[in-house]
Amino acid sequence: MMGSENEGFEEAHLYASKEEMENLVLDNPLNDSNSYSNYRSAMSSAISDTSHPLAPSILVTPADSDPILSPPPYRDHLYHNSPTESSYIEPPPFGDNVGDVNGVENHSLNLDNFGRFSRSASWSTSSSSDSEYVKITVSNPQKEQEASNSIVPGGGNYVTYLITTRTNVPEFGGVEFSVRRRFRDVVTLSDRLAESYRGLFIPPRPDKSVVESQVMHKQEFVELRRVALEKYLRRLVAHPVIKRSDELKVFLQVQGKLPLATTTDVASRMLDGAVKLPKQLLGDSSVVVAPHEVVQPAKGGRDLLRLFKELKQSVANDWGGSRPLVVEEDKEFLEKKEKINDLEQQLSNVSKQAESLVKAQQDMGDTMGELGLAFIKLTKFENEEAMFNSQRARAHDMKGFATAAVKASRFYRELNAQTVEHLDTIHEYLGLMLVVHSAFSDRSSALLTVQTLLSELSSLESRAEKLEATSSKVFGAGKSRNRKMEDLKETIRATEDAKNIAIREYQRIKENNRSELERLDKEREADLLNMLKGFVHNQVGYMEKIANVWTKVVEETSCYAKENS
């Protein structure tokens, strides 16, 4: 009954850090009463030299935190070389790959033997074509100097990242290639894609994070950005349409300067527009929207006149007496839109509750651990000061209890780290909702363009009618009337052309919306199901472990049970 100090700790040596700390605390008789603080400082030093395979990508690890607590890096690595801690956990292996092996590391639903998913939302995973893969890695951030005259003296430092692509897709014309890109290039890529693929659910690019870049340590920020870029690019190649886009190909392959048109900032555009406006009003330049501009929204462009017209139209839509000539009639779409809004609300709600749940699980684990530690100290104390055998017996019981509490605590925290990952699907889809809204607004702005052009057309035509009807009462006015008529007819023709292009664009976007919604529904169903599976498997696995830990204590203290009954 009074076993040795090391009893029950043999298996503890299999585990990382915490049990080792436990040993440290218990085996060292010279340990002073500050054993708790010893534990904590030992714990943090253990973190820094742990052979945790995810250690290299651990971003921000404050001294007191547990490596387990930084979930994001988990997602982007394979679990096959798992740390020692997971060797203890074997919930039933669930299914094999759902969906296809396409080599993209963010695999759908690969539950390895350790009961954890290398999960990712399948909306960011291509599950359509078999055996084709595009694997992207972002690495090797390097500081570079702005080539020439920057206004800021000594300024112009920026970071480039090495973007490596491995693929067997023939369109790329290569098997493996790398380019160096800076963040600004990514912004450009994202903007060009948004223009070319209106109506699609394009994965959102990483934030510019201007504040963070100033506030965070350079190294940490760069690493954060590297991870975000990798995730973004991988999502892009997983999108069935975007993966074939020229913009993306160019971004991934063309060496040197990125040959995509850069986006000028809003101020410059407005300035350009302001310059153009007087000419437009005076009739010097064409007031009709050019074809290549029609396919872009008015807002954010250089054509202020068009902006005003569409604004007027939208006000007329909302407040005007008459119905616009073309409206959003697609009932199915409207229903879908309602559903999407509803979905977003529920996702947001679940997200909030998931956060509370995660916090509660974390707290449970932490407090259980603290309780265990308090009893470890008590055990030591009773052993040191023991004058009676009853004390030694009690110390022995306490040790068993404390060990179990510490183990259970560890399990809770591991469970939680994985819960965070699984439930992260919710957050991913919330992020996706923004993208959906943006695609919907592509549609509505295209519609607005059509409506504007239609009403313009209608007013031009009525002007033409009026002009036709006026007889030339004044001598010589006939010629000017004819000339005006010619001009008017020309304008009408151009507007007619623009209208047709706008309508085609609108249809195109509508179709994009529709197909994307279909894809979203399918993938969302799969992803949410997997999330639930992962969550549930996780809970089952760890709860079984925790139950075993305590069952052992029940057996060890069963002698007291008889007395109590």
Added chain:
Amino acid sequence: MEQQRSISGSSQSPRSPSSQPYLSVSVTDPVKLGNGVQAYISYRVITKTNLPEYQGPEKIVIRRYSDFVWLHDHLFEKYKGIFIPPLPEKSAVEKFRFSSEFIEMRCQALDTFVNRIASHHELQQSEDLRTFLQADEETMERLMSQETGIFKRKPADLMQIFKDVQSRVSDVVLGKEKPVEESNPEYEKLKHYIFELENHLAEAQKHAYRLVKRHRELGQSLSDFGKAVKLLGACEGNSLGKVFSDLGTKSETLSDKLQKEAHQLLMNFEEPLKDYVRSVQSIKATIAERANAFRRQCELAETIKLKEINLNRLILIRSDKVGEAEFEYNQLKAESEEATRMFEKIMRLMNEEIVRFQEQKTLDMGIAFHEFAKGQARLANGIATAWRSLLPKLEACSSS
């Protein structure tokens, strides 16, 4: 809530009486009486015994918290050296709220209190105990109002004791006398142990209390999560929606389990730990009493010496005050011997008590650990089972 522990069943004291006579007590049925500031809880105290000193095989009386305090204080005064079982805290603030949890815990603690007295080989023989267990309510009230002097002061209040000790010490210091303390290394060790133990236990109890809270919080968040998931399922529709709905329902079920476990933890683990802390504080009170007794013995020894010298001087000069002085001297001698007896009795008792205490605590903690582990295993298994039952549906969903 009823704990009927008969003397014959307990193996706590090595000196329990033979299995024939028994004294079994339970404190139960708390009832809130009165209003507002005057509100208090009354408890039924049921005594079952075959001891001749008692009025019959069964007696039921109604007692309130202050009655228990009366009993405690009397025992403390009369049985110096014995670790009087501790009372639950007075808690002037919680009184107003009187949550059902608070009442349950207090009732359990009072039951433990009385039972420990009833199973202590010396305390169980006290007349005060008999009075407490049998006197009708009017008698108790009369007794309470008759309390004067030392009892009104409630020496059970530890702070009061220490204040007294402190003030006496400072008197001694001001009187330029050295404070007297035992120079007994083993006793020093014991004192150090007790004081350290209290710190450790207080910390453990703090975490135990937090753990109870964590269970409640986890239960609450699971419930909220379940509700949210259900709403999301309603959004989805079809089979996935059904699965979400099931998950949400399970989540709410688990929330109940967690709340129940939180309560179990509170009553069967956190409360025993608090009781442990109180017991240690009670020992500290006894330590203070021993210090008092020791000091009194020393003071008297000093005084006697002086008196003896004085007496001899008077005898020598054949003063007519000799008789008086002799009388005083003899009186003091008797007092001194009494004080020495008292002190030695306390020493002896404490040595026995500490053995009993350690054994008792090993038993109590063993039970507490057992209950804790049982509860946690039950909880974890319950959670695993509940989640596991969802797996077939989840599998069915993905294959469709």
